[in-house]
Amino acid sequence: MAPAASSSKLLVFLYDLGRPTHLLSLAAVYVAYRIIHRLILWPRYLSPLRHVPTPPYGGLIMGHSTKIINSESGIPQREWVKEYGPVVRLVGFFGSERLIFVHPEPLHQILAKDWLEYPRPEYLKHILGIVAGYGLLTVTGMEHRLMRRAMNPAFSIPNLTSQIHMYYDSIDGLIKILNDEIEAQANPADGKRIRVYEWMSKATLDIICETAFGYKADSLHNPENELAVAYENLLSLQTGLNIAKLLLLMLVPGMPRLLNTEWAYRHRHWFGLTNLTKQVTTLIDSMHTIKAVSVRLLSEKMNDSIALSDIEAKRDIMSLLVRARKADLEKDSTAYAMSDKAMVDQVLTFLGAGHETTASGLTWTLWLLANDRESQQKLREEATQVLNQDTHPDYRTLKELQWLDCVVMESLRVLPPVPMTIRTSTKSDYIGGVFAPKGTTFYIPIRVVNTYKGIWGEDAEEFRPSRWLNLPKEYHSNYSMLSFIAGPHGCIGKTMAIMEMKAVLLHLVANFTFEPAYEGQVTQPAAAITMKPTDGMPLLVKRVIR
Numbered sequence: 239m240a241p242a243a244s245s246s247k248l249l250v251f252l253y254d255l256g257r258p259t260h261l262l263s264l265a266a267v268y269v270a271y272r273i274i275h276r277l278i279l280w281p282r283y284l285s286p287l288r289h290v291p292t293p294p295y296g297g298l299i300m301g302h303s304t305k306i307i308n309s310e311s312g313i314p315q316r317e318w319v320k321e322y323g324p325v326v327r328l329v330g331f332f333g334s335e336r337l338i339f340v341h342p343e344p345l346h347q348i349l350a351k352d353w354l355e356y357p358r359p360e361y362l363k364h365i366l367g368i369v370a371g372y373g374l375l376t377v378t379g380m381e382h383r384l385m386r387r388a389m390n391p392a393f394s395i396p397n398l399t400s401q402i403h404m405y406y407d408s409i410d411g412l413i414k415i416l417n418d419e420i421e422a423q424a425n426p427a428d429g430k431r432i433r434v435y436e437w438m439s440k441a442t443l444d445i446i447c448e449t450a451f452g453y454k455a456d457s458l459h460n461p462e463n464e465l466a467v468a469y470e471n472l473l474s475l476q477t478g479l480n481i482a483k484l485l486l487l488m489l490v491p492g493m494p495r496l497l498n499t500e501w502a503y504r505h506r507h508w509f510g511l512t513n514l515t516k517q518v519t520t521l522i523d524s525m526h527t528i529k530a531v532s533v534r535l536l537s538e539k540m541n542d543s544i545a546l547s548d549i550e551a552k553r554d555i556m557s558l559l560v561r562a563r564k565a566d567l568e569k570d571s572t573a574y575a576m577s578d579k580a581m582v583d584q585v586l587t588f589l590g591a592g593h594e595t596t597a598s599g600l601t602w603t604l605w606l607l608a609n610d611r612e613s614q615q616k617l618r619e620e621a622t623q624v625l626n627q628d629t630h631p632d633y634r635t636l637k638e639l640q641w642l643d644c645v646v647m648e649s650l651r652v653l654p655p656v657p658m659t660i661r662t663s664t665k666s667d668y669i670g671g672v673f674a675p676k677g678t679t680f681y682i683p684i685r686v687v688n689t690y691k692g693i694w695g696e697d698a699e700e701f702r703p704s705r706w707l708n709l710p711k712e713y714h715s716n717y718s719m720l721s722f723i724a725g726p727h728g729c730i731g732k733t734m735a736i737m738e739m740k741a742v743l744l745h746l747v748a749n750f751t752f753e754p755a756y757e758g759q760v761t762q763p764a765a766a767i768t769m770k771p772t773d774g775m776p777l778l779v780k781r782v783i784r
Contacts (some may be wrong), residue, residue: 264340269543270386272285275301276332276333276533277298277332277333278298280333281295281301281329282295285335286673286675287327287335287337287398287672287675288327288675288680289361290327290337290672291322291323291326291327291416292322292323292326292327292328292329293318293321293322293328295327295329296329296413296721299331299332299481300330300331301328301330301331301333301334302329302330303315303330303331303482306330306509307479307482310762310763311658311685311764311766311769312657312658312683312684312685312686313659313688313765314440315328315338315658315681315683315685315686316683316685316686316699318338319338319340319683319686319690320691322334322358323338323763324339324341324670324690324692325337325338325339325344325403325671325672326338328681334677334679335678335679336660336680336681337669337672337674337678337679337680337681338680338683338686339669339670339680340683340687340690340692341670342515342714342717342718344348344355344669344670345597345682345687345717345720345724346668346716346717346724346725347670347682348661348669349661349682349717349723349725349727350724350725350726353631353668353669353725353726353727354378354379355663355664355665356660356661356663356664356680357378357379357662358376358378358659358660358661358662359365359660359661359662359679360488361485361489362659362660363376364488364494365481365484365485365488365572365767366590367494367765368391368494368521368525369472369521369525369590369767370586370587370589370591370592371532371582371584371585371586371587372583372585372586373385373580373583373584373586374386374389374584374587374730375590375591378727380471382727383726384728385576385580386576387429387574388559388562388563388566388574388576388725389418389559389584389730391461391558391562392558392559392562392731393554393555393730393731393733393734395633395733396408396433396552397555398633398733398734398737399403399634400553401449401553401554401734402630402632402633402636402737402741403451403630404445404448404449404553404554405445405738405742406630406739406741407444407448408441408444408445408458409441409445409741409742409745410455410745410747411441411444411458411459411543412437412440412441412458412742412745413746413749415437415458415459416432416437416746416749416750416779417749417781419432419779420449420779420780420781424457424636426781427780428592428780429751429753429755429778429779429780429781430507430778430779431755431776431777431779432776432777432779433773433774433775433776434601434752434775434777434779435597435601435606435770435771435774435775436618436774437458438597438598438600438601438604438742439469439470439473439593439594439597440457440458440461440466440664441458441597441742442575442592442594442596442597442738442742443455443457443465443466443469443589443597444457444592444599445738445742446456446588446589446593446596446598447465447589447707448554449554449555449734450521450536450554450555450556450585450588450589451539451554451555451556451557451570451585452554452556452557453465453531453535457658464527465528465589467527467529467530468524468525468527468528468592469524469593471523471524472524472525472528473594473770474517474520475517475520475699476694476764476766476767477764477766479518479751480517480766481766483514483515484517484518484521485535486514487514487515487518487538489635494741496586496709496733496767497518497521497522500615502522502543503522503526503748506518506519506522506523508518509522510529520563522725528586528589529582531585532582532585532586532589533582533703535556535585536556536560536578536581537630539557539560540560541555542557542638552704555582555588555600556581556585556588557583559576559581560581562619563575563576563581569723571758574594574737588731590730590734591729591731592734594655594768595655595656595735595768596655596735596739597770598655598768598769598770598771599646599649599650599653599655599735599739600739600742600743601770601771601775602649602653602763602769602771603645603646603649603653603739603743603774604743604746604777605653605761605771605775605777606648606649606652606653606701607614607645607747607752608754608777609701609754610701610754611699611753612701613645613701613703614747614751616641616648617641617642617645617743617747618747618748618751618782620639620640620641621639621744621745621747621748624639625744625745625748626743631741631744633737636737636741636744637739638738640707641703642731642740642743642744644703644704644705644707644739645703645743646736646739646743647703647706648702648703648705648706649701650691650719650721650736651688651689651694651719651721652700652701653685653763653769654684654685654720654721654769655681655721655768655769655770656682656684656721656767656768657684657685657717657763657768657769658682658683658684658685659682659684659723660679660680660681660682661679661680661684662677662678663675663676663677663678663679663681664678666675679773682720682723683768684720684721684723687717687718687719687720688719688720688721689705690717690718691693692711692714693713693714693718694710694713694718695710695711703763722735748782749781749782750779750780750781751779751780751781751782752777752779753776753777753778753780754777754778755776755777755778759776761773761775
């Protein structure tokens with residue numbers, strides 16, 4: 239009888255267990271366990287990374303993310319590296335872990351030596367893809383190799399040399415506008431407080447449109463230009479909170495693809511119904527306009543490649559790419575060639591990566607010079623001497639200006655336009671002496687690396703252009719300054735961006751002095767994809783008296 243009784247009790251137990259209320263209780267227990275495991279057990283007691291130096295965890299759900307989002311970009315990470323050393327573990331949203339390295343060896347392994355094993359995480363690819371196209375910035379592996387190989391000739395020194403003259407219409411227009419702004423004051427000699435970021439953004443948009451596509455945006459004089467308006471709206475979304483919201487959306491299965499559809503554009507007003515997604519309406523609207531312009535530009539370039547001879551052909555980057563693709567296919571129909579969609583994505587990438595970053599770089603340079611009158615005056619003397627001989631100096635002249643080079647490189651070091659990037663591992667391996675299991679996320683802290691005292695010395699965080707005349711022996715040419723990243727994913731437009739900054743800065747400093755807008759002025763970079771100033775960077779701008 240005992241076995242029968244036991245079986246009966248077991249059946250009753252299983253029957254009771256199958257009741258909906260009991261199933262819900264079991265599900266609740268399981269979910270609670272998974273949450274506790276993820277938030278407490280794993281990061282504190284079970285993770286193979288738990289022995290890596292880690293700052294105090296902070297909030298249970300947000301971890302270190304709250305401090306990062308609410309602070310100036312890169313500053314919490316820099317303070318943690320100072321306190322805990324060159325390898326630091328961070329615990330972010332819902333127990334997610336990230337590793338920080340600042341020494342050249344692990345950075346070389348992640349960014350160059352084994353770069354195929356350390357791609358950008360999918361959510362970051364989609365964020366970048368939505369705002370800058372799924373072009374060279376987001377692809378990886380063999381596709382990236384072939385795409386970069388196809389694009390390299392367009393960014394060669396001979397081509398960049400032939401493009402320098404394209405900068406000067408926009409630069410001359412910028413100088414005249416600032417002069418007119420000051421002249422309109424009751425007392426022009428006192429100068430004017432001007433939010434310089436707005437004008438740097440317009441000038442660099444005009445330059446990138448001209449050099450990359452032969453397109454006259456003229457946003458300096460036409461603020462209603464469709465491309466200028468779309469980018470102004472898009473850049474207004476760059477806050478830490480908005481990026482965090484977009485990140486959450488990118489984690490929703492199918493959301494990245496949905497946001498890129500015509501359906502999403504037609505129903506974009508629906509996204510404005512919730513606080514979480516209301517910024518998506520602006521995002522979709524802006525990107526739809528930018529893509530429409532991109533498609534139109536590509537069509538024009540393809541028509542030009544047929545109609546124009548090599549002598550008549552335009553020298554903008556997109557024209558060069560279209561003609562190169564046409565020539566390659568005529569030579570070998572099986573050769574790699576970017577599709578029309580890939581070409582459109584390159585237009586978006588040029589605009590997204592080549593406009594706002596340069597505008598931010600120039601703005602921060604003016605801020606640093608406004609607070610270092612000696613360096614500013616030294617640059618003015620160098621600039622005046624050159625411009626007295628040629629108001630539109632060529633590539634070689636710009637390249638050989640020593641103090642201009644020191645100022646630009648030091649500004650990009652101290653306040654890099656892109657303060658960080660992220661990689662994730664597709665295999666388990668030892669990096670910098672730390673075992674990193676497959677799936678580990680690596681936070682590449684560009685601003686921290688650029689100002690790491692172990693390489694740059696005790697004054698690493700200070701703006702001192704003269705350091706570039708005598709670099710420290712610990713300096714590594716690729717991994718001690720990551721403003722343009724390094725390795726195969728390093729910025730293809732690095733030289734172009736530097737030359738553009740030099741040309742604009744040379745004329746600005748020769749014509750104007752820049753001072754803080756008011757005594758005790760403090761400015762803060764946005765904690766977003768790029769480090770643009772949150773206040774538009776007001777500076778007191780005065781004309782140079784000759």
